[in-house]
Amino acid sequence: MKVGILREGKTPPDKRVPLTPEQCVEVMRTFPEVTVVVQPSPIRSFTDDEYAALDIPLQEDLSDCDVLLGVKEVRIEDFIPGKIYFFFSHTIKKQEYNRKLLQTVLEKKIQLVDYEVLTNKDGFRIIGFGRFAGLVGAYNGLRAFGLKNVLYELKPAHQCADLAEMLHHLENVNLPPVKIAVTGDGRVAGGVLEVLEHLKVMRVTPEGFLNETEPESAIYVQLLPNNYAKRTDGEAFDLMHFFNHPEMYENSFHPFAEATDLLIASAYWDPKAPVLFTSEEMKDPDFRISVISDITCDIEGSIPSTKKASTIDDPFYDYNPQSGDLEDAFSNPKNVSVQAVDNLPCELPKDASLDFGRNLIDKVFPSLFIKDKDAIIEGASITKDGKLTEPFLYLQDFANGK
Structure with missing residues (x-):
């Protein structure tokens, strides 16, 4: 052959x-x-x-x-x-x-x-390339958070010689007590967790994440469908039922939207399933998320601010929650800054x-x-x-x- x-x-x-x-x-x-x-x-x-x-x-x-x-x-x-x-x-x-x-x-x-x-x-x-999508997507999200808040600057992943160099640059980052939410539990999410664990960010339970209003150091939570979706008929959440009948569920992410600074979205989304949150919910004064790294990059999908894919050379843009318009990256502190590169593994x-x-x-x-x-x-x-x-x-x- x-x-x-x-x-x-x-x-x-x-x-x-x-x-x-x-x-x-x-x-x-x-x-x-x-x-x-x-x-x-x-x-x-x-x-x-x-x-x-x-x-x-x-x-x-x-x-x-x-x-x-x-x-x-x-x-x-x-x-x-x-x-x-x-x-x-x-x-x-x-x-x-x-x-x-x-x-x-x-x-x-x-x-x-x-x-x-x-x-x-x-x-x-x-x-698949899911692990590397997660590794680079998490890195890009942390890079965006540093740029938006003028905390630190990270070398773009695609300018790194390899994964080892990319992870090495993270060692110079001193995160503030930021609260990070990660969705999903597949290969992509696994890559995200590798980066957060390399940074020694503390993992907490969903309940701990919501209750920890002022953490002493950076923390993260991994959220599964039962944490952000609920049945419309009031019955108890069942994972296989959710996979087979996603149309019978609605989003319940709002408590986490009020408690999260950086969202790293790495969960597969079925178009028949509920969105993670709506554009109207993003207008809420209590909506806290300021940076979203949307690794899944479903355009006009589960995350309304992902209105287009970004590129490796120009990975970030801002979403104005009040107008729904896209603006230049990090141009307004009231905007949500988005990372939505759709070919992340190409950076390494x-x-x-x-x-x-x-x-x-x-x-x-x-x-x-x-x-x-x-x-x-x-x-x-x-x-x-x-x-x-x-x-x-x-x-x-x-x-x-x-």
Whole structure:
């Protein structure tokens, strides 16, 4: 089997790779029947020369490959018919901007395996860049808090050589007794907690967070759905019921909105679920949050101040709660300052790629190259032989243009 590493073609360019040069060598040693080649690229965090130095062939034309590995969406004009493609397709939520991509994949009879839906036999995701989104999102939130309050300045994450340097800069930060709320408990939230624990911020319970009106030092709380959503029928909160029937819940975050200085939003949000808070609630004089790092970055989603995605080069903007308008970052102390970069792992591309490739080798490739005994590849294949697979038949009308 021949595997090709794709050149990332999406704009803005993505410097991440699915496999580092050393990992390409490891793949061929671990799976002797597999050959790995790399499409040349001027923008990768790992250069063409680094691959060539380890005798990984550089190959512009990948039409003789069986499997093609990328990170972000492949350009429509670059698809090669009949191949197996792995990348983040951003189609499973019927994203309008990728309708043509899905249609092209079907037309060219491509087997599209989406990283986002690769799960183990128990249904849990096994790969992604979530941890690095959390690490950088927390760092950016702390950076924004320092800039807004003229407390300290942190070097932008994307200017750091690696994760170790980014964390090193945090060691020079002396946080005031700020109160930080983190939503979620997945990989993204795990990355956030790594940063807060590196800073030695004290963790407290939700009850302690609400009761601690004037803490002596910085504290943080991790909030789960039962802390910020409640059933509309008055019944007790049930997590599985919430996942299956999110429309039967309403937000109950307001007590935390009155007690939080910095919100780091890292919880997955279902559009059928209640928002975390409304734009009207943000007008309340008791709404205390002054900085929001919205790692989830759902535009006009659970957090009303996230009205657009920001960029790595320009990561912050202000939201005026009274007018609902966006203004220049840190231009008015009464505004809420927002971090909403939608490609956070790209700020630490080498570390993120290394972590991602490790999971590919350990958790995905045995099913791809040996035997798919737990249907890992099968279950993540959105399309095959020109048709949507059974789990993704709900996309048929979307693919048909409806």
